[in-house]
Amino acid sequence: xxxxxxxxxxxxxxxxxxxxxxxxxxxxxxxxxxxxxxxxxxxxxxxxxxxxxxxxxxxxxxxxxxxxxxxxxxxxxxxxxxxxxxxxxxxxxxxxxxxxxxxxxxxxxxxxxxxxxxxxxxxxxxxxxxxxxxxxxxxxxxxxxxxxxxxxxxxxxxxxxxxxxxxxxxxxxxxxxxxxxxxxxxxxxxxxxxxxxxxxxxxxxxxxxxxxx
Numbered sequence: 001x002x003x004x005x006x007x008x009x010x011x012x013x014x015x016x017x018x019x020x021x022x023x024x025x026x027x028x029x030x031x032x033x034x035x036x037x038x039x040x041x042x043x044x045x046x047x048x049x050x051x052x053x054x055x056x057x058x059x060x061x062x063x064x065x066x067x068x069x070x071x072x073x074x075x076x077x078x079x080x081x082x083x084x085x086x087x088x089x090x091x092x093x094x095x096x097x098x099x100x101x102x103x104x105x106x107x108x109x110x111x112x113x114x115x116x117x118x119x120x121x122x123x124x125x126x127x128x129x130x131x132x133x134x135x136x137x138x139x140x141x142x143x144x145x146x147x148x149x150x151x152x153x154x155x156x157x158x159x160x161x162x163x164x165x166x167x168x169x170x171x172x173x174x175x176x177x178x179x180x181x182x183x184x185x186x187x188x189x190x191x192x193x194x195x196x197x198x199x200x201x202x203x204x205x206x207x208x209x210x211x212x213x
Contacts, residue, residue: 001018001019001020002016002017002018002019003016003017003018003019004016004017005017005048005086008086008089008090009048009051009086009089013044013047013048014041014044015040015041015044015045015048050085051084051085051086051089052084052085052086053084053085054083054084097123097185097186100185100186100188100190100193101118101119101125101185102118103185103190103193103194104125104183104185104193104196104197105118105125107193107194107196107197107198108125108127108183108197108200108201110197110201111197111198111200111201111202111204112130112201112204113127113128113129113181113197113200113201113204114127114128115127115128116128123184123185123186123187124151124182124183124184124185124186125182125183125184125185126153126156126180126181126182127180127181127182127183128179128180129179129180129181129204130204131179133179133204133207134178134179135150135152135153135154135177135178135179135180135181136152136154136178137207138152138181138203138204138207139152139181141203141206141207142199142200142203142207145203145206146199146200146202146203146206147199148196148199148200148203150181150182150183150200151181151182151183152177152178152181152182153177153178153179153180153181153182154175154177154178155182156177156180156182157177181200183196183197183200
């Protein structure tokens with residue numbers, strides 16, 4: 001698997017890591033452009049090395065790197081957690097995202113929009129629209145008249161080409177997701193999340209009036 005520090009730490013930190021079997025890692029580690037001494041991204045590697053080092057926060061935490069071991073020791077000593085700058089940063093993000101997600105769930109509920117599952121991770125919330133409201137039609141109305149946007153649920157349907165009955169199944173999923181919207185809680189601040197939910201609720205109500213009998 002291939003992962004990246006970009007979303008964990010900073011958009012400008014273009015560096016990642018690879019998890020693979022030892023034979024494959026050996027081939028990658030002995031590639032010419034790596035063993036030549038230049039490395040892949042020397043500056044980003046140096047920054048990341050510091051961020052992953054317990055020395056940065058160890059002194060403040062009263063930790064002793066020479067005796068701390070991740071996962072415990074062979075002598076049966078208690079497990080010691082080594083805290084790094086990345087650990088502290090990720091803990092901060094988790095708490096902040098959790099608070100924002102809960103805030104948006106509450107704000108949407110006050111507008112009559114149900115969230116089936118409160119997210120325990122990720123950046124998005126799926127909210128169900130009232131019966132008869134199509135997300136694609138609502139999107140155009142919301143953007144034009146209420147200055148708020150979202151991703152229509154039907155856009156979240158996977159393509160199933162090449163599988164038996166794929167067209168029928170994909171069509172069924174898209175119809176079901178057509179009554180849902182995906183909202184992001186990771187980018188906006190608290191006031192914007194509450195205001196966005198308010199505008200979305202107003203768009204739903206006004207669309208019902210414009211399309212009603």
